[in-house]
Amino acid sequence: MTTSLTATPPRPPVPAPARKRSRLPLLTLPATVWVLAVFAVPTMILLASSVLTYDGAKVTTHLTLEHYTDLFGDSYFRSVLWDTIWTSVVVGLACTAMGLLVAHFLVRSRSRLRTLVLLIVVSPLVSSVVVRTYGWLVLLQDDGLLNKILLWAGVTDAPVAFIGTWFAVIVGLVHVLLPFAVFTAMSSVQGVDPALERASRDLGAGPVRTFFRITLPLIRPGLISGFMLTFAISLGAFATAAVLGGGRVQTLATLVRYRVVVSLEWGQAAAVAVVILVVSAITVSALLWAGNQSRKGI
């Protein structure tokens, strides 16, 4: 492999002497069919079954909107919907801010601690959400380490009940989603030419001003997609809410599980799932659109 060969651009036009019809696209067929069968078709079925009546767990062919009217007529469901949305917004914002802080350090710093920081950021990915949630359970429960430390240090006289609060759920979700936010923020910070930041500094702006006037506007699309990703995942996240919510916190995801496993209301479960799907699909497309717009504005 000579240097002259590797130096050629990645995708030069390949001359096709014998213009035989290429069979290459056939190679995408297995993956496409698989995703259609296991993702697209079930999603369609879910949409359909949320507007059909049920006979036990069996779907009938009668069209109805009663699952949705029941849901939105129920003030309990409306409060769960609202709680899930604001929690996901808080989680998304916290992840984006913390992710940017870490990503900026990882990309720009020449500190020897860089490798250590990267290792810490990647480390949660080897464990499942459940394992990390367990760690928070040990920390946050009434007899947990945090309360023991608080009592030992004399900060409180009685244990603080963290489990079963939105605070615990938000902390757990941010912990789970932070690595994703760091990686998306890293790729956008990498896209900023350090010369622009240097120029701003040379012209007399301080580091804070340079960051807010130069770096931040340039990485806004990346931050938006990071927020979009973490918001959408936390909207349907189940494990953290189920465990750290201690049965007292209800999100859309725990509601779906309750309807399927406990109360066996399949139509209602499908309707709640469709609500999750629609809210996340709207967010994803709205923010993708916003990302494109702000990219055009530069």
Next chain:
Amino acid sequence: MTMRFRPWILLRSVLLALVMLFIAVPMVVVVWTSIQPDTYPAFPPSGLSLRWWDSALTREWLLPMALSAQVALASALCALVMGTAAAYALSRGRGRGRGALEGFLATPLLLPEIVISLGVVQLISMLSARGLIGSPLLVVTHTVIGIPFVLRTVGVSLLGVNPLWERAARDLGATPLRAFTSVTLPLMRSGMFAGALFAFIMSFNNVELSLFLTTRDANTLPIQLLQYMEYEYSPTLACVAVTSVLGICAIAGIASRFTHLTEFIHGGTK
């Protein structure tokens, strides 16, 4: 000049240290819980003990662990084969549908997995085939989130491969298959290992996608852990968790001998 910026740099370092602590502490706590004697770990610590490990390494936990490993291996292999084929075709194709197809194959990652899980169960009951619920169905479903990872990592590898090299091999008399296996395949190998590893980990640790697809007899490890945690608290779970993390670390360690994982970390998780 440096004096002027001290407060800003100090603030940033303190915040960064706090975030690092936030990330690391729960993991450290899990490890600590597994090797200390108290049901509720004491502070200040009261000593070391391996008493919780007796009940962790039993059939009750080893069976789900084995099932998770089988499902993860099988779905990673399925995702590897289909993802690699698709990535190769997409990198060579010049069709207009390319971006759309890439987007379509990645959508399962963007939409909530619990919705996919419920959809699959609905489909199964509609076909009156609830008997299918178990490991084969888990493999089939997990493959869907493995494919985008393989597609991405193999795609990254293929960026460095000039299609002309394969043509050169053809011109020198190699059959198309031989040209592919002796020129392109070795260059894709790193991406294939990385993609298969990510797909394996995603499946092994998966909760939401498996939520409605396991049974009492065929429970994956994360789901069984979750079911226990919801109703009771025991340090035994810490031992099980540590075992599973060590398993993943061992596999990642072996895989990293064949691939530069850091190269794919941004692309692989996005």
